[in-house]
Amino acid sequence: MRQTENILERINKQGIVLGDGGYLIELERRGWVDSGSGREKVGAGKGSGQFTPEVAIENPEALRQLHKEFLNAGSEVLQALTFFGTREKLNRAGYGGQTEAINDAAVKIAREVAGDKALVAGSVSRTQLFEREGRSAANHVRDLITEQVRLLADAGVDFLILETFFHLEEMLIAIECSRESKLPILATMTFRPTLTQCSDGHTPADCARSMVDAGATIVGVNCEQEPDRILAITREMRKAVKVPIAAQPSAFRTTDAVPCFTKLPQFPDEMESIQLPRNAFQRFAERAHEEGINFLGGCCGCNAAYIHAYARGLAMTTKTAQRNVS
Numbered sequence: 001m002r003q004t005e006n007i008l009e010r011i012n013k014q015g016i017v018l019g020d021g022g023y024l025i026e027l028e029r030r031g032w033v034d035s036g037s038g039r040e041k042v043g044a045g046k047g048s049g050q051f052t053p054e055v056a057i058e059n060p061e062a063l064r065q066l067h068k069e070f071l072n073a074g075s076e077v078l079q080a081l082t083f084f085g086t087r088e089k090l091n092r093a094g095y096g097g098q099t100e101a102i103n104d105a106a107v108k109i110a111r112e113v114a115g116d117k118a119l120v121a122g123s124v125s126r127t128q129l130f131e132r133e134g135r136s137a138a139n140h141v142r143d144l145i146t147e148q149v150r151l152l153a154d155a156g157v158d159f160l161i162l163e164t165f166f167h168l169e170e171m172l173i174a175i176e177c178s179r180e181s182k183l184p185i186l187a188t189m190t191f192r193p194t195l196t197q198c199s200d201g202h203t204p205a206d207c208a209r210s211m212v213d214a215g216a217t218i219v220g221v222n223c224e225q226e227p228d229r230i231l232a233i234t235r236e237m238r239k240a241v242k243v244p245i246a247a248q249p250s251a252f253r254t255t256d257a258v259p260c261f262t263k264l265p266q267f268p269d270e271m272e273s274i275q276l277p278r279n280a281f282q283r284f285a286e287r288a289h290e291e292g293i294n295f296l297g298g299c300c301g302c303n304a305a306y307i308h309a310y311a312r313g314l315a316m317t318t319k320t321a322q323r324n325v326s
């Protein structure tokens with residue numbers, strides 16, 4: 001059975017909606033996803049960088065299991081594992097011919113686990129072409145994302161999560177491509193290598209305003225930073241726009257000098273050594289209301305234990321609010 005409520009109605013009713021965690025890094029840790037280690041770091045420039053979602057067709061049970069864990073931990077939204085699922089990125093990893101099958105299978109698996117308990121979001125990420133080819137890639141990016149959005153809409157997602165875009169220009173293209181689907185759009189930028197500007201030089205506030213103007217229903221930030229550090233970005237966005245704010249931090253500890261985990265030498269083969277404890281996520285959830293955050297999820301490094309911690313944090317603040325009322 002499909003949920004009839006959409007994500008915006010759910011946020012309006014509850015104040016905060018709990019999302020899920022990061023799939024590719026967790027499935028890599030479990031041995032089901034190729035990190036591309038030994039070839040090239042993700043987004044570094046030339047090759048594939050891998051971290052592609054073919055697990056949806058090659059080992060669907062592994063993906064199904066992770067969805068179940070997030071749902072059991074309290075996730076109210078399951079993201080289909082369609083991150084890096086555009087045809088050109090899949091092509092570089094040797095899976096371009098299975099683009100339709102991977103996107104379709106990922107949505108069906110998420111839907112099957114979600115049942116009537118969670119919404120299903122289609123994930124659309126940066127293509128990596130802006131990093132590789134610059135702005136001249138714009139038309140190619142438009143074609144690739146248009147194709148993926150159509151596949152996700154056909155497979156029946158409830159809304160779209162556009163995430164991990166380093167360039168605002170590419171994000172705005174993705175929002176434009178997504179609008180045709182008429183699905184609600186949750187759009188989150190990723191800040192690397194600094195917290196104050198995205199890769200093409202826009203502040204968090206500017207990004208938030210531009211994403212709303214382009215048609216995003218919910219805007220925010222995901223990946224690269226841990227909760228304490230990502231707050232600097234959500235606060236700027238909160239001040240700049242009125243729409244709901246989303247935060248999906250990663251669960252890796254970064255530094256003042258390098259506030260993004262994919263630029264740390266521990267990425268991708270020593271991440272255990274910078275893994276953040278899950279109570280950092282509980283504390284973040286306890287603050288989410290006062291920080292004006294309306295969609296709380298996790299990105300890389302966040303498995304079901306972290307979603308459990310979020311759920312505990314949210315339950316604590318709800319109890320405090322009830323005590324204050326009574």
Ligand SMILES: [Zn+2]
Binds near residue numbers: 222224
């Ligand atoms: Zn991430």
